[in-house]
Amino acid sequence: MSETLRIKRPDDWHLHLRDGEALKTLVPISAGYCQRAVVMPNLVPPVTTVAAAKAYRDRVMAALPDGQSFNPLMTLYMTQETDAAEVRAASACDEIIGIKLYPAGATTNSASGVTDIRRLEPIFETMADYGLPLLVHGEVTTDDADIFDREARFIDEILEPLVNRVANLKVVLEHISCRNAVEFVNSRDKLLGATITPQHLYMNRNAMLTGGIRPHNYCLPVLKREEDRQALIAAATSGDQRFFMGTDSAPHVREAKESDCGCAGTFNAPVALAVYAEVFEDAGALDKLEAFTSSNGPRFYGLPENADHLTLKKNSWRAPAKVGSGNQQFVPWLAGESLRWQVTGT
Numbered sequence: 379m380s381e382t383l384r385i386k387r388p389d390d391w392h393l394h395l396r397d398g399e400a401l402k403t404l405v406p407i408s409a410g411y412c413q414r415a416v417v418m419p420n421l422v423p424p425v426t427t428v429a430a431a432k433a434y435r436d437r438v439m440a441a442l443p444d445g446q447s448f449n450p451l452m453t454l455y456m457t458q459e460t461d462a463a464e465v466r467a468a469s470a471c472d473e474i475i476g477i478k479l480y481p482a483g484a485t486t487n488s489a490s491g492v493t494d495i496r497r498l499e500p501i502f503e504t505m506a507d508y509g510l511p512l513l514v515h516g517e518v519t520t521d522d523a524d525i526f527d528r529e530a531r532f533i534d535e536i537l538e539p540l541v542n543r544v545a546n547l548k549v550v551l552e553h554i555s556c557r558n559a560v561e562f563v564n565s566r567d568k569l570l571g572a573t574i575t576p577q578h579l580y581m582n583r584n585a586m587l588t589g590g591i592r593p594h595n596y597c598l599p600v601l602k603r604e605e606d607r608q609a610l611i612a613a614a615t616s617g618d619q620r621f622f623m624g625t626d627s628a629p630h631v632r633e634a635k636e637s638d639c640g641c642a643g644t645f646n647a648p649v650a651l652a653v654y655a656e657v658f659e660d661a662g663a664l665d666k667l668e669a670f671t672s673s674n675g676p677r678f679y680g681l682p683e684n685a686d687h688l689t690l691k692k693n694s695w696r697a698p699a700k701v702g703s704g705n706q707q708f709v710p711w712l713a714g715e716s717l718r719w720q721v722t723g724t
């Protein structure tokens with residue numbers, strides 16, 4: 379008889395669902411492995427207001443097939459112009475979970491992001507007053523900053539001073555990718571949490587750059603060294619409530635990835651749970667998987683855990699070669715590769 383794993387239904391605390399036609403392809407995939415998802419606001423144009431976030435949520439829900447249940451938790455995209463009134467409105471809206479900070483130029487659709495974080499301090503104070511979390515893309519963007527050092531430099535130069543100055547601000551350092559980030563989160567209190575993606579747990583930068591350049595393994599923050607991956611595995615499998623699942627599944631159509639200037643983003647939604655299970659099993663920590671996927675995130679955000687469950691079976695299967703159709707075709711991360719665990723139901 380094959381092994382099964384039954385965990386409380388996971389939530390994805392960092393997800394890109396895109397918009398328009400793509401929603402019909404992408405929403406059912408994520409609703410298949412998680413109940414709630416924190417939906418990123420980096421659309422074109424970005425989702426900067428409560429009204430825009432609610433309208434986006436409606437479009438997401440309209441793409442949900444009958445019979446599936448899914449609760450998108452929306453985020454606002456912080457700009458230099460974000461004001462206290464919008465923060466108050468966001469904190470009063472149950473469908474909005476936080477505000478996302480992209481340093482301008484850090485990643486996909488971050489051109490309208492923040493250029494002067496220091497000047498936004500009154501807004502961070504207001505967020506702390508209202509208990510509204512700040513979700514951070516933690517990379518500096520200056521030309522002198524080496525791409526592999528951008529997260530560590532952000533922590534030293536921006537994040538640490540910020541959390542020291544603004545007491546009581548709840549912060550999620552998203553998609554952490556290096557040892558310094560793990561150490562920084564470990565050194566703080568429970569107001570600082572971090573999401574970890576499957577790709578940063580499963581691969582180091584060799585997987586992107588040896589034997590040919592692999593655009594589907596390219597995301598931001600970029601994959602780092604093996605020692606960084608080992609630190610991330612230790613954090614994810616520790617059971618520590620500050621570390622939780624956020625896939626950062628970030629689809630781009632095939633042509634945008636397989637290009638002479640390919641977009642950053644790894645479309646991992648079809649395989650995310652399978653890969654997390656594999657990583658935890660290899661670390662001898664399958665008993666900690668549920669904490670990471672299903673308990674730590676709700677605890678950080680002050681929400682209840684999901685009541686229902688998800689079952690994975692140890693059953694070899696292959697990741698799909700593509701999903702979607704027409705001009706909306708996406709190549710999943712690990713396309714065609716064999717995986718050990720398969721999500722089989724509730």
Ligand code: NCD
Nearest residue numbers: 394485486597598628642643
């Ligand atoms: C994300 C995207 O494509 O929207 N890309 C990525 O490489 N992770 C943006 C982001 O989260 O940085």
Ligand code: ZN
Nearest residue numbers: 394418626628
């Ligand atoms: Zn992201």
